[in-house]
Structure formats: structure tokens, C-alpha cells
Amino acid sequence: xxxxxxxxxxxxxxxxHKTRTLxxxxxxxxxxxxxxxxxxxxxxxxxxxxxVIAGMGENLVTITAGEMKRRGGRLRLSGNVTTLSxxxxxxxxxxxxxxxxxxxxxxxxxxxxxxxxAAETTITGSTLDFPLIRGYQIEKxxxxxxxxxxxxxxxxxxxxxxxxNLFGEEDPVGQVVKVHFIPFKIIGVFEAKGVDTNGLDQDxxxxxxxxxxxxxxxxxxxxxxxxxxxxxxxxxxxxxxKIRELLRESHKLNDEREDDFSLISQLDMEEMxxxxxxxxxxxxxxxxxxxxxxxxxxxxxxMLISVKERTKEIGIRRAVGATRSDIIRQFLYESLIIGFxxxxxxxxxxxxxxxxxxxxxxxTLLLDQDSIWTASWVCAVxxxxxxxxxxxxxxxxxxxxxxxxx
Amino acid sequence: xxSICKSYRNIGFETQVLKNITLHINEGDYVSIIGPSGAxxxxxxxIAGCLSQPTSGEYILDGEEVGKLSDRKLxxxxxxxxxxxxxxxxxxxxxxxxxxxxxPLVYSRNPPSDIKERAREVLAKVxxxxxxxxxxxxxSGGEQQRVTIARSLINNPPIILADEPTGNLDSKNGMETxxxxxxxxxxxxxxxxxxxDSEVAEHADRIISIRDGEIASDTKRQPSNLSGNx
Numbered sequence: 145x146x147x148x149x150x151x152x153x154x155x156x157x158x159x160x161h162k163t164r165t166l167x168x169x170x171x172x173x174x175x176x177x178x179x180x181x182x183x184x185x186x187x188x189x190x191x192x193x194x195x196v197i198a199g200m201g202e203n204l205v206t207i208t209a210g211e212m213k214r215r216g217g218r219l220r221l222s223g224n225v226t227t228l229s230x231x232x233x234x235x236x237x238x239x240x241x242x243x244x245x246x247x248x249x250x251x252x253x254x255x256x257x258x259x260x261x262a263a264e265t266t267i268t269g270s271t272l273d274f275p276l277i278r279g280y281q282i283e284k285x286x287x288x289x290x291x292x293x294x295x296x297x298x299x300x301x302x303x304x305x306x307x308x309n310l311f312g313e314e315d316p317v318g319q320v321v322k323v324h325f326i327p328f329k330i331i332g333v334f335e336a337k338g339v340d341t342n343g344l345d346q347d348x349x350x351x352x353x354x355x356x357x358x359x360x361x362x363x364x365x366x367x368x369x370x371x372x373x374x375x376x377x378x379x380x381x382x383x384x385x386k387i388r389e390l391l392r393e394s395h396k397l398n399d400e401r402e403d404d405f406s407l408i409s410q411l412d413m414e415e416m417x418x419x420x421x422x423x424x425x426x427x428x429x430x431x432x433x434x435x436x437x438x439x440x441x442x443x444x445x446x447m448l449i450s451v452k453e454r455t456k457e458i459g460i461r462r463a464v465g466a467t468r469s470d471i472i473r474q475f476l477y478e479s480l481i482i483g484f485x486x487x488x489x490x491x492x493x494x495x496x497x498x499x500x501x502x503x504x505x506x507x508t509l510l511l512d513q514d515s516i517w518t519a520s521w522v523c524a525v526x527x528x529x530x531x532x533x534x535x536x537x538x539x540x541x542x543x544x545x546x547x548x549x550x
Numbered sequence: 551x552x553s554i555c556k557s558y559r560n561i562g563f564e565t566q567v568l569k570n571i572t573l574h575i576n577e578g579d580y581v582s583i584i585g586p587s588g589a590x591x592x593x594x595x596x597i598a599g600c601l602s603q604p605t606s607g608e609y610i611l612d613g614e615e616v617g618k619l620s621d622r623k624l625x626x627x628x629x630x631x632x633x634x635x636x637x638x639x640x641x642x643x644x645x646x647x648x649x650x651x652x653x654p655l656v657y658s659r660n661p662p663s664d665i666k667e668r669a670r671e672v673l674a675k676v677x678x679x680x681x682x683x684x685x686x687x688x689x690s691g692g693e694q695q696r697v698t699i700a701r702s703l704i705n706n707p708p709i710i711l712a713d714e715p716t717g718n719l720d721s722k723n724g725m726e727t728x729x730x731x732x733x734x735x736x737x738x739x740x741x742x743x744x745x746x747d748s749e750v751a752e753h754a755d756r757i758i759s760i761r762d763g764e765i766a767s768d769t770k771r772q773p774s775n776l777s778g779n780x
Contacts, residue, residue: 463640468622470657
């Protein structure tokens with residue numbers, strides 16, 4: 145008996161019981177579809193996070209005063225350290241060749257006033273390199289100049305959220321905002337950037353020259369952060385090491401003392417987020433395994449019923465010359481087809497949902513080809529595994545008993 | 551066909567259905583096995599047709615000891631050497647007469663290329679050329695029985711085993727069926743007919759009567775057209 149005719153027999157039998165066939169494949173169908181969608185959601189959110197990290201600044205290394213500790217999955221600063229200074233930033237820029245841009249940075253949450261409106265916002269002080277490193281673009285107006293830095297001028301560039309809170313619909317350029325009783329002239333507007341990896345709004349800021357902030361508002365000589373842009377991704381690690389050495393030397397730390405600063409590179413951030421998403425992936429695999437098992441048991445149940453119900457048919461086939469393996473093959477093909485049917489529709493449904501959610505919904509999903517291939521293989525394997533037992537059971541029947549069974 | 555058959559059959563609690571039956575059937579014989587229900591006729595036929603195996607004893611069919619054959623070889627024997635006609639017809643439900651008749655060829659090792667043509671011919675031979683695409687449910691009992699006979703003939707086996715072929719038929723269809731068997735014997739087939747109807751049994755040249763799993767009598771009619779018997 146050739147392969148085609150066993151296949152044809154299986155198809156005929158399945159077509160004769162359409163509802164049952166569909167029900168049997170339903171478990172697999174749902175499992176495969178949900179796995180594909182879940183993987184797509186996982187991949188999508190991972191991509192989103194990576195985009196956000198890249199959006200915080202390409203090849204970025206952040207130096208923070210004090211020791212950074214991970215608490216609750218986020219980095220938090222501990223201790224109050226005053227050793228990091230704009231002078232360190234200058235040395236990093238001048239002495240380390242892999243460094244492209246350096247921006248010492250200080251910020252403080254404060255009230256800003258425009259007319260009768262007051263709103264709390266982040267007053268950010270830094271140098272000309274800051275917007276370049278962190279990827280802030282001027283949408284309107286202009287950036288302040290080198291001269292503004294030297295003279296500690298009272299000019300500011302404002303972010304979208306701060307505009308909304310202070311000005312509403314009004315055009316902020318040319319207006320004067322008061323911070324800590326000091327009037328600042330708004331000379332530019334930043335393009336919107338959205339939230340960072342910690343979910344903080346990056347558009348809620350008023351950006352002013354660093355010396356203005358340090359001398360006129362917070363009255364201090366140290367900064368809490370230095371942003372550094374490295375020339376290339378490959379150089380992030382070696383440059384970080386050089387920065388560490390330079391700062392230890394500059395802060396006169398001997399070998400016994402811990403760093404009084406923390407270095408976090410783009411690579412570290414990606415690593416952290418990757419760990420989170422790997423956990424998510426493991427969860428998906430677990431859920432997938434369980435639902436596929438349930439789907440497989442569905443096939444098993446249906447095939448066992450099918451064998452029982454068709455005992456007489458098996459007897460007839462055996463009487464006219466079907467061998468055991470002919471019978472096994474027939475039932476195995478049936479369960480394989482059920483598996484592939486469920487898998488096929490499941491893949492179509494999963495891909496359709498993924499594309500639909502991306503197209504019409506506010507979701508970022510990323511189709512993963514591997515998950516589709518794996519799904520196809522799993523369908524075949526489940527079809528075989530859960531079909532083998534009923535198939536062998538069917539073939540073991542004594543032809544005469546099979547014929548006379550009622 | 552040479553068969554020396556000595557068999558016990560246990561069902562459940564050591565019920566002996568057949569007790570030490572020894573039987574020899576020659577090629578071309580027209581044999582009927584008669585006996586009351588429960589005498590073990592059907593069990594004997596199942597063993598003769600390689601549908602089940604004797605608990606003990608040996609069965610030699612065409613020089614081969616059946617008990618020693620693998621499943622693959624047994625299936626081949628059923629496929630090529632034996633045609634079955636059952637009382638309950640045993641046709642695949644929901645499948646056309648044509649496809650039911652083709653079934654043995656599906657499992658044949660060397661199926662002919664003109665399968666459908668062959669099936670049509672055999673169905674025409676039993677007078678069903680107008681019912682090719684009817685399913686068993688759409689056919690009368692007599693017609694179903696004729697489909698069964700066509701199925702038993704399609705692979706041209708030397709032996710036909712018929713278990714109560716007239717049991718589910720009215721007398722007119724029964725007569726038709728018996729005429730078909732009479733014709734087949736003339737074509738040289740070996741026919742074993744199982745029945746409890748002595749009138750049907752009379753068609754055969756040799757009548758073996760079974761009672762309580764044992765052969766009660768074995769009588770031969772006056773030879774008419776036999777090729778050879780004991």
C-alpha cells in the first residue's frame with residue numbers, strides 16, 4: 145500500500161467527521177496562536193526597550209557621583225558625594241581619545257513660574273554637548289552659545305511637557321520664565337523625546353547653561369552626573385575602564401577605597417533589560433509547553449474515541465488484507481493531519497493577530513520567524529506522539545474480534 | 551488447499567469453542583459447514599480465514615503453516631488467497647460501492663493499473679453496474695451482499711469463505727446469492743459456506759456438520775463435477 149492511499153484514507157475519514165476533527169485541533173490551534181502572539185509581544189517590548197535605551201543616547205556612558213545600587217530593578221543613587229566636578233569632565237574630554245562628547249550635568253526639581261502659572265519641572269544644567277549626547281533636537285528657536293556658558297547667562301531651552309504645564313497653547317519662545325526668582329528668557333524648544341527606561345518623562349525640563357545653575361541657583365561646585373559619548377560601540381568597554389582610572393586618580397582614591405562614582409554604559413542597560421526579557425521568554429515557553437500538552441491530550445482523546453468507534457472498520461480493512469502497519473499508518477496520518485491543521489490555522493491566526501494588533505492597535509509586536517518554525521515542528525511531533533498510542537492500539541486488535549465487536 | 555486443523559479456542563474463561571477439529575479441504579471443493587448457533591462454525595471460519603489464530607494445533611494453508619506467519623504475510627494471505635463474504639456484509643459505511651469493492655486492491659502488493667475498470671467489471675458480474683456510486687446505506691440488503699461478493703472476488707482469490715451469506719436476505723436474494731456461488735465453483739474456486747440452513751447447505755458437494763465444537767458428521771454428495779475429494 146502506498147503512502148498516498150494511506151493519506152487519502154486518513155483525509156476521507158477526517159472529512160467524514162469534520163466537527164470532531166476541528167475540535168481535536170482546537171487545542172493545538174489556540175496554543176500555537178497564543179504562543180506566536182506572546183512571543184511577538186515579548187520581542188516587541190524588548191525592541192521597544194532597546195529603542196528607548198538607544199534613544200537615551202548612542203554609545204552613552206553615564207558617570208554618577210556616589211555608588212549606584214540596583215533596588216527594585218532600577219538604579220538608585222546612594223550617598224551624597226561632592227567629588228565629581230566639571231573639571232573631571234574636561235579631563236575626560238581632553239585625555240581619553242575614544243571619547244567624542246562630554247557633558248557635566250546637574251538637575252533639580254523646582255518650581256518655574258510664567259505669569260500666574262507655576263509648575264514643578266526639572267531644571268537641567270549642562271553644556272553644549274548635552275543635547276548632542278542625549279539626542280535632544282531643537283525644534284524651534286536656538287541653542288545657547290559658548291559665550292552664554294562663560295557668562296552664566298539666564299537663557300533657557302524648554303521641553304514639551306514643561307511648555308504644556310506652563311504655557312498651555314501659547315508660544316514660549318521669547319517669553320520669560322522665573323525659576324528661583326531669577327528670570328530666564330526662553331530661546332528654544334526641544335522636540336519631544338518620550339519616556340526613558342525608568343518611565344521618566346524626558347520632556348519635562350528647562351535646560352539652562354550649567355554655570356548658571358551652579359552659581360545662581362544651587363550654589364555648588366560639584367555635579368552629580370557626567371554624560372559621555374564614546375566614538376563607537378566597540379570602544380565603550382575600554383573607554384569606560386580609562387574613565388574609571390582617570391577619575392580614581394583625579395579623586396585621589398588609593399587602592400583600598402571603593403569608587404566614589406558609578407559608571408553605567410549603554411551595554412549595562414541593555415544587559416539589565418535583556419535579563420528581564422529572558423525571564424519573560426522562559427515564562428512564555430512554560431505556558432506554551434502546558435497548552436501544547438493539553439492540545440496533544442485533546443488529539444489523544446479524539447483518536448482513542450475514533451479507534452474505538454471504528455473498530456469494525458479496522459476489522460474490515462484487516463480482513464481484506466491491511467497489515468498492522470497499514471492500520472498504524474492510517475491513524476498516525478489522521479493525528480498528524482489534525483496536528484498540522486490545528487498548527488496551520490493557529491499559525492495563521494497568530495500571525496494575523498500579531499499583524500492586526502500592530503496595524504490597528506497601539507501595540508508594538510514583532511513577529512518571530514523562529515517561533516513559527518518551532519510551532520510547525522511541535523505540531524508534527526505532537527501529532528505523532530499522541531497519535532502513536534491509539535494507532536498501535538488499533539493495529540493490535542484481532543481482526544475477527546474487531547469485526548464482531550458491537 | 552490442504553488443511554489439517556486441530557484447534558482449541560478459549561474465550562474468557564477457558565470455554566472450548568472448538569475441540570480437536572481435524573479437517574481437510576481440497577482445492578476446488580464446495581463445502582458447507584452446518585450446525586446450530588454456538589457450535590463454533592464462525593470461529594472455525596475465522597481460523598480458516600486467518601482472522602484469528604487457534605489456541606493450539608496447526609493450520610496448513612497451501613503448504614504454509616499459518617501459525618508461523620508474520621502479520622505481514624498473514625495479511626497477504628487474506629489479501630490474495632481468501633475472499634470473505636459476511637452475514638453482516640461488513641462494508642465501509644459512507645463509502646461508495648465502487649470504493650468498497652476496490653478496498654482489497656488498496657492493500658494489494660501488486661495492484662493492477664486499471665483498478666476502477668476491474669471494480670466495475672466485478673460489480674457488473676453481480677448485476678450492480680447501475681449502483682456504482684451508491685453507499686451501503688442507499689443499497690438494499692441483497693445489493694449490499696452482492697457488493698460484498700464483488701469485493702471478495704476483485705483480487706481473484708482461489709478461496710471464498712462465506713459466513714451465513716443468506717442469513718440477512720430474503721429467500722429470493724438468498725437464491726440469487728447461492729446461484730452466484732454455484733457459478734464460482736464451476737470457475738474453479740474453493741468455497742466454504744457456513745450456514746445453519748440445511749437447504750442452503752445442500753448446494754455444496756460436501757456437508758460437514760459441527761456440534762459443540764466437534765465434527766458430528768462429514769458427508770459427501772454423489773460426485774457431480776468435483777475435481778477431487780476424500
